[in-house]
Amino acid sequence: MYDVAIVGARCAGSALALMLARAGADVLLIDRTTFPSDTMSGHFIQPAGVSCLRRLELYEDLVALGYPSQDMMTVDFGGAVLSGKPAAMPDGTTQGFAPRRFRFDPLLAEAAVAAGAELREGASFVAPLLEDGRIVGMTTSGPSGETSIRARIVVGADGKRSRVAHMVGAGQYDACEAQCCAYYTYWENADVASTRLFVRDGLFAVTVPCGDGTTFLAVQWPHSRFKEVRSDIDGATRRAIASIDWLAEHFAGARPVQRYVGTGDLDTFFRTASGPGWALVGDAGNHKDPITAQGMTDALLDAELLSAALIDGLGGRRDIDAALADFGQARDRRSIPMHRVTIDLARLIPPPPEALAGMAAMSADPVATGRFLGVMAGSVPPDEVFEPPAQQMAIT
Numbered sequence: 001m002y003d004v005a006i007v008g009a010r011c012a013g014s015a016l017a018l019m020l021a022r023a024g025a026d027v028l029l030i031d032r033t034t035f036p037s038d039t040m041s042g043h044f045i046q047p048a049g050v051s052c053l054r055r056l057e058l059y060e061d062l063v064a065l066g067y068p069s070q071d072m073m074t075v076d077f078g079g080a081v082l083s084g085k086p087a088a089m090p091d092g093t094t095q096g097f098a099p100r101r102f103r104f105d106p107l108l109a110e111a112a113v114a115a116g117a118e119l120r121e122g123a124s125f126v127a128p129l130l131e132d133g134r135i136v137g138m139t140t141s142g143p144s145g146e147t148s149i150r151a152r153i154v155v156g157a158d159g160k161r162s163r164v165a166h167m168v169g170a171g172q173y174d175a176c177e178a179q180c181c182a183y184y185t186y187w188e189n190a191d192v193a194s195t196r197l198f199v200r201d202g203l204f205a206v207t208v209p210c211g212d213g214t215t216f217l218a219v220q221w222p223h224s225r226f227k228e229v230r231s232d233i234d235g236a237t238r239r240a241i242a243s244i245d246w247l248a249e250h251f252a253g254a255r256p257v258q259r260y261v262g263t264g265d266l267d268t269f270f271r272t273a274s275g276p277g278w279a280l281v282g283d284a285g286n287h288k289d290p291i292t293a294q295g296m297t298d299a300l301l302d303a304e305l306l307s308a309a310l311i312d313g314l315g316g317r318r319d320i321d322a323a324l325a326d327f328g329q330a331r332d333r334r335s336i337p338m339h340r341v342t343i344d345l346a347r348l349i350p351p352p353p354e355a356l357a358g359m360a361a362m363s364a365d366p367v368a369t370g371r372f373l374g375v376m377a378g379s380v381p382p383d384e385v386f387e388p389p390a391q392q393m394a395i396t
């Protein structure tokens, strides 16, 4: 009998397994895939996520992966360009990192195993085991067939299309249909020294230097254009580059060196975070458009909240179901404000002229700029910068 069985071993699942195993819990972590492997995702970890990795004593390992720290960030709205260091996290962290997922996810999974978690790769969650209305484990399938596993709690960290969420009947709320489609790839010979985001009418782009001679470039278009973009991704991307002077100049002579990856499956939702014997973490519990690059950071921070609840519940200090219900509320309190900013930005409607004028004035003030950039970094609450509800990118 395990204390916790976790389905999905990337950002959310491995981080949770690591935290629980370090606290002495008996943890099983399964993933249907094997590692190292890539996944469809950009890989920008916000300073709030880097702070979490510091708390997990993984900062040195993150740096050792060899990806440059992203110290400066620029958000270019056309009529206003805000550039600088985001406001610092309480521990002083101002920088993000953008490690490729096939390097970063195994780092977390290996740390979880080193802490005592059992990892089974190539094992798929099939169904929960149910007794008296409570989840008491799960069946999995793998190379050696189907296995029944008993656990006090089953956690779905199995991503957006979570089978765990589906099988336990987790409800959805705060949902919004996909507003964008997104495609990205890696370019050689681009001249990009730091992270830059571009917000235009009907277009968003972000570029990040990877430190290995390649540059990440992701472009987002309105979802209504998904079919057209998908039919000629390279052409649509090159037209996007040509339409933004800075990109046209810095990608002149650059060429993509990997295939384009992307999707139109970018709807936003929260799922009920827990029920009798189960909980959800990461994308399984809260999915959003990648335009604000919050998913990996949210996965780490939600794993931290969930591990605290589980440690209390498993240790008998609190009723475990009540602790898990509180986790859900804490998750929502933490993430809903940014979730709304993300929905606003994904409308791909540039700020109105008065907001642009405010931003242009702000760009001369490094402290105010740092606070603006701190919203995305996770160091400044959105309602301290945007009028709640953040619908017009109006500055307070």
Ligand SMILES: Cc1cc2nc3c(=O)[nH]c(=O)nc-3n(C[C@H](O)[C@H](O)[C@H](O)COP(=O)(O)OP(=O)(O)OC[C@H]3O[C@@H](n4cnc5c(N)ncnc54)[C@H](O)[C@@H]3O)c2cc1C
Binding pocket: 007, 008, 009, 010, 011, 012, 013, 030, 031, 032, 033, 039, 040, 041, 042, 043, 044, 045, 046, 123, 124, 125, 126, 157, 158, 159, 160, 162, 163, 182, 183, 184, 262, 263, 281, 282, 283, 284, 290, 293, 294, 295, 296, 297, 298, 299
């Ligand atoms: C185009 C795009 C760009 C993005 N860019 C960024 C970015 O720059 N920064 C950022 O923070 N976020 C970004 N995201 C979001 C980010 O990818 C996710 O938020 C993040 O991966 C969530 O991590 P997770 O651990 O919850 O889930 P996932 O990374 O989806 O991992 C889920 C795991 O569960 C496993 N699994 C699924 N079903 C089963 C099953 N039945 N049995 C066993 N295992 C199972 C899968 O194999 C997988 O390994 C982007 C997303 C997209 C689509």
